Amino acid sequence: MSNRREFLKEAATGALLLGAQSKLGMAAMMDQNGQPAKSKVVVARDQNLHNQGGQLEEKRVIELLDRAIASYTGHEKQIDAWKHIVPQDKVIGLKVNGLGGKGISTHAALVMAICERLQQAGVKAGNIVIWDRNAKDIQACGLTISTDPNRVRCYGSDVAGYEEEKAEWGMARIKLSKILTRECAMVIGLPIPKDHSLSGVTFAMKNMYGVIDRPQDLHGGGCNPGVADLNCIPAIREKVRFTIGDAMSSVYQGGPGFEPQHLWQPNALIVGEDRVAVDHTAWQMLERKRAEVGLPTLEAAGRPPRYIATAADKAHQLGVNDPQHIHLLEV
Helix, strand or coil, rough: CHHHHHHHHHHHCCCCCCCCCCCCHHHHCCCCCCCCCCCCEEEEEEECCCCCCCCHHHHHHHHHHHHHHHHCCCCCCHHHHHHCCCCCCCCCCCCCCCCCCCCCCCCHHHHHHHHHHHHCCCHHHHEEEEECCHHHHHHHHHCCCCCCCCCEEEEEHHCCCCCCCCCCEEEEEECHHHHHHHHHEEEEEEEEEEECCCCCEEECCHHHHEEEEEHHCCCCHCCCHHHHHEEEEEHHHHHHEEEEECCCEEEECCCCHHHHHHHECCEEEEEEEEHHHHHHHHHHHHHHHHHHHCCCCCCCCCCCCCCCHHHCCCCCCCCCCCHHHEEECCC
C-alpha cells in the first residue's frame, strides 16, 4: 500500500501505551495542546479475505491483523507493536464469543493469529488463556479445550467456576468468572458484531455478558443500563483493556443467533481501546448495512442500542460516543 507510512505516521499521533501501568480510556488522555485526545478506532478491511468457497484465507487474516495493529500503534514491526499493547510477563486473556453458534462466532483463524503474535512478542504460551462461558461456546469458535499449563490454554468458566461473592455496580449484581478475577492480568476482547433482538447491537461491551454467571439478569430495558453498569465493575473496567473486533462476518438482522439469510461479510477488524467508541463504530457499520438492504434503522425497529450513550455519560465515563471525539482510521 503506497500510503502505508502515512497511515503509520497518523496512527502514532496520540497513540496510547497499553502496558501494564497505562491509564485506561483514551477519552481521559490529553493531546500535546492539553486538550482531550480523540479515541482512536482502526477499521482494517480486506475484501479478498474469503475465498470463492466462502472460507477465510488464513494468510490474509494474519496480514489483516498485522495491518490493523500497526496502524493503531504506529509500529510497523509487529513485535514492537504488540509490546506496545500487552505486558510480556503477565497472563493475557482472549475473550472470544461463541454464543451465536458455529456460523457466527469469533473465528479460530483470528484467535490463532493473535496467539502467534503474542508469543513472538515475548508472552509465554502458558500465559495465554482463550476463554468463554463454556466448552460449547469455545467449540463453536472452532477451538479445542486445553488446560495444559505449558501450552496456550483454552477453556471456559464452566471449568474455572465463578466467584462466590457478587460484584456490584449500579443494577449489576453478579458473580464474575474466576478466569477474569484470578487468572488474567489483562484481557483482549474478541467480539463479533451482530444485530441483537433486545439491545440492537452486541459487540465489545456486551461481550462481557459472557464473563458472568447470570447474564439474563441484565437484559431488561434493552440491556440498558445493564451493559454499561456491568462494564463499570472494576475487574472488567480495569482488565478488559483492548478490543480486536472480529468483523470478518456479521448478521445484520435476526441476531444474536446465526441467521444464514442475514449473514454478511464486512471482511474487517475493528480495533481500539475505548470500548464505547468501538461499539459506536460497529453500530454505525450495522446501520449502513441495514439501510443498504432496505431495513429500518434500529431506532425505527424499536431497539436502539441506548446502552452506548449510557456508557459514555458522566456516571459511567467508559469512553466516548460522539463522532467528533472519535478518530476513525480506515486502512
